[in-house]
Amino acid sequence: MVESGPPGYLIHDDADLVGVAVRDLEPGDVEGGYLRKPESVRVRLNHPVPLGHKLALTDIAEGADVIEYGQRVGTATADIKKGDYVHVHNVRSARWHNSVA
Incomplete structure (x- = not known):
């Protein structure tokens, strides 16, 4: 069943690969x-996503950049499927990432 009412998550920029939950979200x-923009986007969540946390709007391959605010905010440390919870278990922050592994 699809939720009605205010959006469950927001997308900051057209280039974003993740959205941010504006309330606690459950799978579905x-x-x-x-x-x-006025357009809405429907995603089937695979996991619960807490308020303020990220969800994948598309598949993101391991090693690929994670884009939010139109900017690279991290690197996927595992394959992330559309609708997955995106957090420290599958993303390394770009803030702390340096070119020397």
Whole structure:
């Protein structure tokens, strides 16, 4: 069943690969919205996503950049499927990442 009412997550930029939950979300279909566009986006969540945390809007391959705010915010440390919870278990922050592994 699809939620109705306000969006469950927000997308900051057209280039973003993740959205941010605006409330605690449970697995299943959830509608989200862009900050600067009227379109909505439906994603089937595979896991619970807590308020303020990220969810994948598309598949993200291990080693690929994770984009939020139109910027690289991290690197996927495992394959991430559309609808997955995106957090420290599958992303390494770009803030702490340096070119020397």
